[in-house]
Amino acid sequence: MKRSLSTSTALVGLGLLLGSGSALAATTLTIGTVNNGDMVRMQKLAKTYTDQHPDVELRWVVLEENTLRQRLTTDITTGGGQFDIITIGAYEAPMWGRKNWLMPLEKFSPTYDVDDLMPNVRKQLSVDGKLQALPFYSEGSITYYRTDLFAAKGLKMPAEPTWAEVRGFAEKLHDPSKNVYGICLRGKAGWGENTALVTTIVNTYGGRWFDEKWEPQLDTPEWHQAVSFYVDLLSRFGPPGPSSNGFNENLTLFNAGKCAMWVDASVAGAFVTDKTQRQVPDKVGFVKAPRNVTPKGSSWLWTWALAVPTSSKQQQAAFDFIQWATSKEYGALVAKNHGISAIPPGTRLSTYANAEYMKNTPFARITQEALQTANPDSPTLKPVPYTGVQFVTIPEFQAIGTLVGKSLSGALAGNAKVDAELKSLNEQVQRIMKRAGYYKK
Amino acid sequence: MSDMKKRRRIAETVRAICSWLVALIIFFPIFWMMLTSFKTELGAFTMPPEFLFTPTLENYREIMERNDYLHFAWNSLVTSGGATLVGMLVAVPAAYSFAFHPTQRTQGILVWMLSTKMLPAVGVLVPIYLIARFTHLLDSRILLVIIFALANLPIMVWMLYTYFRDVPRDILEAARMDGATLTQEMYLVLLPVSRGGLASTALLSLILNWNEAFWSLNLTTTQAAPLSALVASFSSPQGLFWARLSAISTLACAPIILIGWASQRQLVRGLTFGAVK
Amino acid sequence: MSEVARESRRAGRLTASPAIILLFLWMIVPLAMTLYFSTQNYVLLDPENRDFAGLENFTYFLKSSSFLHSLLVTLELVGSVLVITVVLGVLISVLVDAKFPGQGVVRLLLISPFFIMPTVSALVWKNLLMNPVSGLFAWLFQRVGLTPINWFSDWPLLSVVTIVSWEWLPFAILVFVTSLQSMDPEQKEAARMEGATAVAVFRYLTLPHLARPIAVVVMVEAIFLLNTFAEIFTTTSGGPGDATTNLPYLVFTQALLEFDVGTASAGGLVAVVLANGVAALLLRVFGKSLTQA
Numbered sequence A: 001m002k003r004s005l006s007t008s009t010a011l012v013g014l015g016l017l018l019g020s021g022s023a024l025a026a027t028t029l030t031i032g033t034v035n036n037g038d039m040v041r042m043q044k045l046a047k048t049y050t051d052q053h054p055d056v057e058l059r060w061v062v063l064e065e066n067t068l069r070q071r072l073t074t075d076i077t078t079g080g081g082q083f084d085i086i087t088i089g090a091y092e093a094p095m096w097g098r099k100n101w102l103m104p105l106e107k108f109s110p111t112y113d114v115d116d117l118m119p120n121v122r123k124q125l126s127v128d129g130k131l132q133a134l135p136f137y138s139e140g141s142i143t144y145y146r147t148d149l150f151a152a153k154g155l156k157m158p159a160e161p162t163w164a165e166v167r168g169f170a171e172k173l174h175d176p177s178k179n180v181y182g183i184c185l186r187g188k189a190g191w192g193e194n195t196a197l198v199t200t201i202v203n204t205y206g207g208r209w210f211d212e213k214w215e216p217q218l219d220t221p222e223w224h225q226a227v228s229f230y231v232d233l234l235s236r237f238g239p240p241g242p243s244s245n246g247f248n249e250n251l252t253l254f255n256a257g258k259c260a261m262w263v264d265a266s267v268a269g270a271f272v273t274d275k276t277q278r279q280v281p282d283k284v285g286f287v288k289a290p291r292n293v294t295p296k297g298s299s300w301l302w303t304w305a306l307a308v309p310t311s312s313k314q315q316q317a318a319f320d321f322i323q324w325a326t327s328k329e330y331g332a333l334v335a336k337n338h339g340i341s342a343i344p345p346g347t348r349l350s351t352y353a354n355a356e357y358m359k360n361t362p363f364a365r366i367t368q369e370a371l372q373t374a375n376p377d378s379p380t381l382k383p384v385p386y387t388g389v390q391f392v393t394i395p396e397f398q399a400i401g402t403l404v405g406k407s408l409s410g411a412l413a414g415n416a417k418v419d420a421e422l423k424s425l426n427e428q429v430q431r432i433m434k435r436a437g438y439y440k441k
Numbered sequence B: 001m002s003d004m005k006k007r008r009r010i011a012e013t014v015r016a017i018c019s020w021l022v023a024l025i026i027f028f029p030i031f032w033m034m035l036t037s038f039k040t041e042l043g044a045f046t047m048p049p050e051f052l053f054t055p056t057l058e059n060y061r062e063i064m065e066r067n068d069y070l071h072f073a074w075n076s077l078v079t080s081g082g083a084t085l086v087g088m089l090v091a092v093p094a095a096y097s098f099a100f101h102p103t104q105r106t107q108g109i110l111v112w113m114l115s116t117k118m119l120p121a122v123g124v125l126v127p128i129y130l131i132a133r134f135t136h137l138l139d140s141r142i143l144l145v146i147i148f149a150l151a152n153l154p155i156m157v158w159m160l161y162t163y164f165r166d167v168p169r170d171i172l173e174a175a176r177m178d179g180a181t182l183t184q185e186m187y188l189v190l191l192p193v194s195r196g197g198l199a200s201t202a203l204l205s206l207i208l209n210w211n212e213a214f215w216s217l218n219l220t221t222t223q224a225a226p227l228s229a230l231v232a233s234f235s236s237p238q239g240l241f242w243a244r245l246s247a248i249s250t251l252a253c254a255p256i257i258l259i260g261w262a263s264q265r266q267l268v269r270g271l272t273f274g275a276v277k
Numbered sequence C: 001m002s003e004v005a006r007e008s009r010r011a012g013r014l015t016a017s018p019a020i021i022l023l024f025l026w027m028i029v030p031l032a033m034t035l036y037f038s039t040q041n042y043v044l045l046d047p048e049n050r051d052f053a054g055l056e057n058f059t060y061f062l063k064s065s066s067f068l069h070s071l072l073v074t075l076e077l078v079g080s081v082l083v084i085t086v087v088l089g090v091l092i093s094v095l096v097d098a099k100f101p102g103q104g105v106v107r108l109l110l111i112s113p114f115f116i117m118p119t120v121s122a123l124v125w126k127n128l129l130m131n132p133v134s135g136l137f138a139w140l141f142q143r144v145g146l147t148p149i150n151w152f153s154d155w156p157l158l159s160v161v162t163i164v165s166w167e168w169l170p171f172a173i174l175v176f177v178t179s180l181q182s183m184d185p186e187q188k189e190a191a192r193m194e195g196a197t198a199v200a201v202f203r204y205l206t207l208p209h210l211a212r213p214i215a216v217v218v219m220v221e222a223i224f225l226l227n228t229f230a231e232i233f234t235t236t237s238g239g240p241g242d243a244t245t246n247l248p249y250l251v252f253t254q255a256l257l258e259f260d261v262g263t264a265s266a267g268g269l270v271a272v273v274l275a276n277g278v279a280a281l282l283l284r285v286f287g288k289s290l291t292q293a
Helices: A002-020 A037-052 A065-077 A092-098 A119-124 A147-152 A163-173 A194-204 A221-237 A247-255 A268-272 A315-325 A328-338 A349-353 A355-360 A364-373 A397-412 A418-435 B003-036 B058-066 B069-100 B106-115 B121-134 B141-165 B169-177 B182-193 B195-210 B227-232 B242-268 C003-014 C017-038 C056-062 C067-095 C103-115 C118-129 C136-143 C156-181 C185-193 C198-209 C211-225 C230-235 C247-254 C261-291
Strands: A027-034 A056-063 A085-089 A134-146 A181-184 A259-265 A284-288 A301-307
Touching: A027 A037, A027 A065, A027 A315, A037 A056, A037 A134, A037 A315, A037 A328, A037 B058, A056 A065, A056 A315, A056 B227, A065 A085, A065 A092, A065 B121, A085 A092, A085 A315, A092 A301, A119 A134, A119 A301, A119 A364, A134 A147, A134 A268, A134 A315, A134 A364, A147 A163, A147 A284, A163 A181, A163 A221, A163 A259, A181 A221, A181 A247, A194 A221, A194 A397, A221 A397, A221 A418, A247 A259, A247 A268, A259 A268, A284 A364, A301 A315, A315 A328, A349 A355, A355 A364, A397 A418, A397 C247, B003 B242, B003 C067, B003 C103, B003 C118, B003 C156, B058 B242, B069 B106, B069 B141, B069 B182, B069 B195, B069 B227, B069 B242, B069 C003, B069 C017, B106 B141, B106 C017, B106 C211, B106 C261, B121 C017, B121 C247, B121 C261, B141 B195, B141 C017, B141 C156, B141 C211, B169 B182, B182 B195, B195 B242, B195 C103, B195 C156, B227 B242, B227 C118, B242 C103, B242 C118, C017 C261, C056 C261, C067 C156, C067 C198, C067 C211, C067 C247, C067 C261, C103 C156, C118 C136, C118 C156, C118 C230, C156 C198, C156 C211, C156 C230, C185 C198, C198 C211, C211 C261, C230 C247, C247 C261
Parallel strands: A027 A056, A027 A085, A181 A259
Antiparallel strands: A085 A301, A134 A259, A134 A284, A134 A301
């Protein structure tokens, strides 16, 4: 038994040596990242970095978003030290930064141009003005619509639609017999899935998650109206089985030509205009996400960023890499290898000042507008004690958001009445907040 | 052919046909997945579904380009195989004891063994992670071998117990009469006769370890990451991914299917009563 | 009994020791830590504020509005899958217990679902087969003129049960087929010669022979199924509403999502209590078959 283990270890060592090529690397950086397209591209292009820095070896852990978050949190909070570079979102960055789990990022290299970062994005990732993570790409939410279907019915989509107008369009365009549904929206339960979307709807109705004393506001008229509207719209003019449709399922539907409209992340723009991924390209229009009484909080703001945990033993080397991966040079590298529209969106002002980028990327202008109006520090009509547009930057929000998400999907499936659900949810959220100590005087 | 023989033949043919039908129905989702792995992402979700299409190896190529498949496969082999080996080494003597030298406490102990699996993994993630960190075993194959072996030990003991109980006692008695020691009794008599049971238990353990996707994701990063981590990296990213996921799943289960195929003769062969008579 | 035999018997009892000792250590250390954490106020995102919480974690977990419902869902899930896999498992293994061309391939195909990772199985079923717009089932339904079923919206628990049963059926088939190998074929022939019908052979010879394997399959599957998590996480996220939230998933949403180790530990212990209850119940029914001669 012992013999076979040491033999196998020797064989593996040999295999690793043969496989990795740079056996004599002085610095090994372990990177944990999400498996989204832009990150996968970064993984491929990182070879350029290691060619320039032959003493650095990169090891990749690539996981789906929720699994990665759990993995990283377990490691960072127990001081596991397994990762040198982590991919975190706008949700974790400020919270972890405040706990001093992330290396505060200063002393940038001279070519980095940190002031080129988009202000709202930079705000999201900072604590007391200091950046805790460097933005890799950002997204807002926008409205996608089928220009051909609109034209066929003589409808015109305004530049800043209201939810009421959107409902009107959905009603006219909903045609299940031809396999076209009025509107596709997220319905799958999850704090980053349906709850994110519904939060933006609630925002535009003038609602908010918590008042200044952290009392949950789910039982207010704004919430009732917004949620009832959402459930009615999606169950009447949406595709069948909407309660199990998340981003990917809706993308699949839209690309198969089955949705007349879709309100979702701006990054989908790349997928819906990609000829290899959709059946009806060039017939997609882009406008801002719908509003109601206020445009505040109508578009969400999410950023995937790279950070260096303080438990890493290679902090400077890690910092050098993440600067490279979020730099203008990296953007140019991506443009050279994958076309100008493939530049990671939403992070740098210079991207949107680039005429060629704007010309070749039909959804760029709308994305820029969405990102400019989404202010995480003031996401709602009424004042709030929290930051975050489509989420609340408190540790309890994952659980709260998922709880609410599950209820919403239940209401969508017709299992519950909205009004009663919201009342019960408000109590449950209060219970969570009380236990977390928000009401201690 | 006599009437009865004819009826027998018909019955046997019907039986064969039904068996094949059931097997194909059960296998169908996997077949569909493997088929999807050769489609483009666009083709993977068209309606009506494509049955005839030009296959592409694009997905497989991308997977191989992006990752070191062999490294992950090797980790899977070492951890699953190692854990199965260790598990069998401990489980066989235990099952032998329970099957042939039972006491009043045997049932109690068997049930207790099963109860060690009652804590849901999500509840015990942090304690185990802390232990792993404390012993510096994070991201090591040894850790996975230990955890897999212990996690499946109760199952292996239970299954081996079942199969051993089906072995007629006379064979062992006869060996004992002939003066065989305990070890001889076990290795020279029991094991050869219960080959089918041993093979199916080992295969089951191998499969359970191979597909384990909680500890293997949470306790490894790069060195010891098995195929389940590779599959996880293709699960649910933003955008279409069905074809690629199907491809990586096919690659991930290919080694196991090959092992299963190689051992199916062992599985089919059972106790041979001819040896007794 | 002779001296040799007695020695042999004593040694035979001791061979189980390594397994028992190892499992004991494997059980006791995490269990002790879980017991400790369950009485602590320990949230991973707030590690400075650790203090003694007594039974607060337990009351918090048990008082959550979904707790009782999650027990029900857990038992429904386990019960349904057990019944489906055992009944179908027995029938199918009896069916294929014969010599015919391609016997080996058939057996391999029958256990093939077990080779696929649970997350992948769930994704394949949810998106390639059961999707009401672009899934294969939807297409089949439309071909015969019916409206496709919204599997995960209208029948969430049934959908999850289907997927889990499909995954576990191979296990039952594997155990039963292997066990049937050890049935005495001459006994069956003799019964046939005396005019017994196939059904009678099944009832009086096959089924009793399978009594112990059935007990084993039931007990082992029950323990695994009580902890079903991956399939629910991948397909329904416990929804719609609470329709598919079982106890482990509740522990996940109530505790792990907040990285509340204290409550997660408390929830884990509650799950252990439930599992013991289920095991005790099943033993009442199947216990005799397990250890009888």
